[in-house]
Amino acid sequence: MKILIVYDSRSGNTEKMAYAVMEGVKIAGVEVLLKNIDEASVDELMNVQGLIIGSPVYYGLPTAKIKAFIDDSVKYHGKLDGMVGGAFASAGGIHTGAETTITAINEMLFIHGMIIQGSSGGSHFGAASVGAPDDNVKETCRKLGERVAKLAKKINN
Amino acid sequence: MKILIVYDSRSGNTEKMAYAVMEGVKIAGVEVLLKNIDEASVDELMNVQGLIIGSPVYYGLPTAKIKAFIDDSVKYHGKLDGMVGGAFASAGGIHTGAETTITAINEMLFIHGMIIQGSSGGSHFGAASVGAPDDNVKETCRKLGERVAKLAKKINN
Amino acid sequence: MKILIVYDSRSGNTEKMAYAVMEGVKIAGVEVLLKNIDEASVDELMNVQGLIIGSPVYYGLPTAKIKAFIDDSVKYHGKLDGMVGGAFASAGGIHTGAETTITAINEMLFIHGMIIQGSSGGSHFGAASVGAPDDNVKETCRKLGERVAKLAKKINN
Amino acid sequence: MKILIVYDSRSGNTEKMAYAVMEGVKIAGVEVLLKNIDEASVDELMNVQGLIIGSPVYYGLPTAKIKAFIDDSVKYHGKLDGMVGGAFASAGGIHTGAETTITAINEMLFIHGMIIQGSSGGSHFGAASVGAPDDNVKETCRKLGERVAKLAKKINN
Numbered sequence: 001m002k003i004l005i006v007y008d009s010r011s012g013n014t015e016k017m018a019y020a021v022m023e024g025v026k027i028a029g030v031e032v033l034l035k036n037i038d039e040a041s042v043d044e045l046m047n048v049q050g051l052i053i054g055s056p057v058y059y060g061l062p063t064a065k066i067k068a069f070i071d072d073s074v075k076y077h078g079k080l081d082g083m084v085g086g087a088f089a090s091a092g093g094i095h096t097g098a099e100t101t102i103t104a105i106n107e108m109l110f111i112h113g114m115i116i117q118g119s120s121g122g123s124h125f126g127a128a129s130v131g132a133p134d135d136n137v138k139e140t141c142r143k144l145g146e147r148v149a150k151l152a153k154k155i156n157n
Numbered sequence: 158m159k160i161l162i163v164y165d166s167r168s169g170n171t172e173k174m175a176y177a178v179m180e181g182v183k184i185a186g187v188e189v190l191l192k193n194i195d196e197a198s199v200d201e202l203m204n205v206q207g208l209i210i211g212s213p214v215y216y217g218l219p220t221a222k223i224k225a226f227i228d229d230s231v232k233y234h235g236k237l238d239g240m241v242g243g244a245f246a247s248a249g250g251i252h253t254g255a256e257t258t259i260t261a262i263n264e265m266l267f268i269h270g271m272i273i274q275g276s277s278g279g280s281h282f283g284a285a286s287v288g289a290p291d292d293n294v295k296e297t298c299r300k301l302g303e304r305v306a307k308l309a310k311k312i313n314n
Numbered sequence: 315m316k317i318l319i320v321y322d323s324r325s326g327n328t329e330k331m332a333y334a335v336m337e338g339v340k341i342a343g344v345e346v347l348l349k350n351i352d353e354a355s356v357d358e359l360m361n362v363q364g365l366i367i368g369s370p371v372y373y374g375l376p377t378a379k380i381k382a383f384i385d386d387s388v389k390y391h392g393k394l395d396g397m398v399g400g401a402f403a404s405a406g407g408i409h410t411g412a413e414t415t416i417t418a419i420n421e422m423l424f425i426h427g428m429i430i431q432g433s434s435g436g437s438h439f440g441a442a443s444v445g446a447p448d449d450n451v452k453e454t455c456r457k458l459g460e461r462v463a464k465l466a467k468k469i470n471n
Numbered sequence: 472m473k474i475l476i477v478y479d480s481r482s483g484n485t486e487k488m489a490y491a492v493m494e495g496v497k498i499a500g501v502e503v504l505l506k507n508i509d510e511a512s513v514d515e516l517m518n519v520q521g522l523i524i525g526s527p528v529y530y531g532l533p534t535a536k537i538k539a540f541i542d543d544s545v546k547y548h549g550k551l552d553g554m555v556g557g558a559f560a561s562a563g564g565i566h567t568g569a570e571t572t573i574t575a576i577n578e579m580l581f582i583h584g585m586i587i588q589g590s591s592g593g594s595h596f597g598a599a600s601v602g603a604p605d606d607n608v609k610e611t612c613r614k615l616g617e618r619v620a621k622l623a624k625k626i627n628n
Contacts, residue, residue: 059579060438061532064539071535078277095442099413100578107260107571108530110275110282115308118267120235124374125267128409151272154312216422217595218375221382228378252599256570257421264414265373281531285566392591417578424589424596429622432581434549439581465586468626 001030001156003084003149004044007054008037008063013090013132014054020138021052021088021127024145030153032145037065042073045080050152051114052086052145053105060097061104062089070108081113084152086144087126094130102126117151119143158187158313160241160306161201164211165194165220170247170289171211177295178209178245178284181302187310189302194222199230202237207309208271209243209302210262217254218261219246227265238270241312243305244283245298251287259283274308276300315344315470317398317463318358321368322351322377327404327446328368334452335366335402335441338459344467346459351379356387359394364466365428366400366459367419374411375418376403384422395427398466400458401440408444416440431465433457472501472627474555474620475515478525479508479534484561484603485525491609492523492559492598495616501624503616508536513544516551521623522585523557523616524576531568532575533560541579552584555623557615558597565601573597588622590614 003025009015018034025032033044045051053070055062073080087105091098102125106116118124127144129137160182166172175191182189190201202208210227212219230237244262248255259282263273275281284301286294317339323329332348339346347358359365367384369376387394401419405412416439420430432438441458443451474496480486489505496503504515516522524541526533544551558576562569573596577587589595598615600608 058538058545059541059582061538061575061579064535064542067529067532067538068535070530074529081277082274093436094408094444095412095437097413097438097578097582098409099411100417100575103260103264103414104532104571104575107275107282107568108532110273111277111530111568113275113277113281115272115274116267117239117272118264118270120238120268120270122407123409124270124411125264130408151312154314155308157311157314215381215388216384216425218381218418218422221378221385224372224375224381225378227373231372250593251565251601252569252594254421254425254570254595255566256568257418257574260571261375261414261418264411265375268373268411279564280566281568287565395591396588417574421574421589421596424587425591427589427591427595429586429588430581431553431586432578432584434552434582434584438584439578465626468628469622471625471628 002048003030003032003050004048005034005052006037006040006069008065010056013129014056017088017090017127017129017133017141018054020141021145024142025149028146028149030149037069040069042075045073045076049156050084050148052148054088055101057089057091057097057101060100062101083114084148085109085114085116086148088141088144090129098128102128117147159190159205160187160207161190161205162209163192163194163197163226165222167213170286171213174245174247174284174286174290174298175211177298178302181299182306185303185306187306194226197226199232202230202233206313207241207305209305211245212258214246214248214254214258217257219258240271241305241309242266242271242273243301245301247286255285259285274304316347316362317344317364318347318362319366320349320351320354320383322379324370327443328370331402331404331441331443331447331455332368334455335459338456339463342460342463344463351383354383356389359387359390363470364398364462366462368402369415371403371405371411371415374414376415397428398462399423399428399430400462402455402458404443412442416442431461472623473519474501474503474521475519476505476523477508477511477540479536481527484600485527488559488561488598488600488604488612489525491612492616495613496620499617499620501620508540511540513546516544516547520627521555521619523619525559526572528560528562528568528572531571533572554585555619556580556585556587557619559612559615561600569599573599588618
């Protein structure tokens with residue numbers, strides 16, 4: 001059982017979120033592979049049971065690099081059904097596109113047949129930060145990682 | 158184990174879809190409760206492990222009646238986490254709002270902490286029809302019901 | 315030349331935003347009609363050149379009352395093309411659905427053939443508040459009202 | 472007065488749509504610049520009053536190349552306010568992401584402060600095709616080009 005976290009980060013904010021998401025996966029007792037988008041390969045998708053994608057908010061969507069990763073993943077289309085997915089994003093301001101970015105990532109993962117769980121306790125669609133993640137946001141990130149990992153365990157039992 | 162299907166229908170098209178979704182749930186061997194929105198009560202949410210919502214496309218979103226049902230469900234907010242969700246919609250034309258309607262339903266269910274699975278094989282976000290559902294659309298609806306029921310079984314094992 | 319503002323409000327937060335949006339319309343020198351959803355009639359749509367809708371965030375979408383208003387407006391479908399539109403929303407928390415609510419309102423107005431302008435300076439899709447609107451949010455609301463009014467003037471010249 | 476059309480195309484379907492959109496702009500008597508994404512430069516944005524973007528549907532969003540173009544356009548952020556925008560997309564199937572792709576393009580343009588008009592007569596958010604555009608879709612594309620061009624003329628009068 002392994003979860004892949006792929007993130008893009010310019011300022012370092014999304015990277016900080018990625019580390020907190022990784023902690024959450026570990027708390028759930030699941031192995032994790034953390035990859036900056038520049039080092040990520042879609043081939044790793046064949047060896048994991050979950051995929052969590054993080055991106056800075058660029059014009060209300062994930063960055064072109066993240067999009068290119070997903071476009072490349074068409075190579076494995078139809079083979080990722082039932083994998084567990086998740087999303088996180090860091091924005092420059094409040095209500096400047098974090099929700100649309102996370103929602104867009106979720107929709108890309110749905111098209112791969114993935115399984116996603118929302119959250120009733122705030123940051124419903126995934127984890128979002130405005131600027132650098134504070135302690136609250138880091139906790140939300142940890143919970144996201146934990147949620148994905150626990151769900152992957154249940155489903156792959 | 159029980160799945161609740163709640164649908165609104167004016168012309169009868171969404172109702173036909175609802176019956177096909179119900180068949181899919183039964184194929185998976187799971188009990189199903191089918192309710193027209195006029196007879197549905199949010200109290201039933203406490204007795205089911207899955208919720209599938211169907212609506213005609215009205216201005217790119219579910220109908221006001223469906224929205225009222227979800228608004229009322231705030232009564233159980235925080236108690237539906239981990240339930241499995243799904244969505245279907247019938248539109249008057251191609252690309253006139255079926256995707257935005259289904260996506261909106263999915264997002265409402267995420268806010269309840271529900272779990273949703275996409276599909277890699279077309280109609281990715283849920284089942285959509287243009288006008289009355291033909292055999293292909295009915296098959297998509299059956300698959301939606303089956304997908305939700307199987308996932309609910311796995312998760313509640 | 316007249317702009318209609320229709321809003322729903324439970325706690326009073328969206329109402330406060332509506333008043334600030336109204337100020338913005340007046341600053342642009344355009345007449346404004348402000349209506350609580352309980353007193354609004356779709357018939358007023360025939361007498362205005364712009365429509366701005368405000369809602370609290372309920373499950374990531376406008377309230378059922380706002381949705382019912384738009385559903386009723388089908389009576390004038392095809393007669394509102396070229397009207398100017400706008401949206402605002404108040405949420406209970408950061409990134410809990412304000413963007414999806416505003417985006418949903420925009421999409422409903424698009425289906426009426428309306429014209430909407432984004433904003434490059436934050437709160438891109440419309441005006442959003444977390445809880446009661448502070449001075450910054452009120453200024454964003456005023457700018458929204460002004461933007462809609464000025465665009466309506468240009469288009470109806 | 473000039474409108475820029477930027478499109479990506481693998482199979483040629485989106486390119487065919489782009490030519491029909493171009494015809495619509497010309498019908499409205501406005502000059503048009505048609506650019507394949509591989510030859511497009513964001514610098515051209517400073518010389519036009521409208522931007523229409525077309526993309527194949529890749530995982531429910533525009534392609535990475537289109538996204539990279541918009542990411543690069545941050546260079547002119549704040550200088551494109553009031554420009555008129557539009558979107559079109561070609562998908563592999565019905566309800567496989569054309570609406571989410573068009574909606575995503577519209578949202579990117581909103582973040583640049585652009586002005587977009589919906590359509591009350593079908594294909595509300597922009598022009599969509601399933602596979603190669605047939606005569607109906609080409610007519611929808613022409614209307615999109617005409618709508619953007621006419622609105623740009625009104626606004627820049």
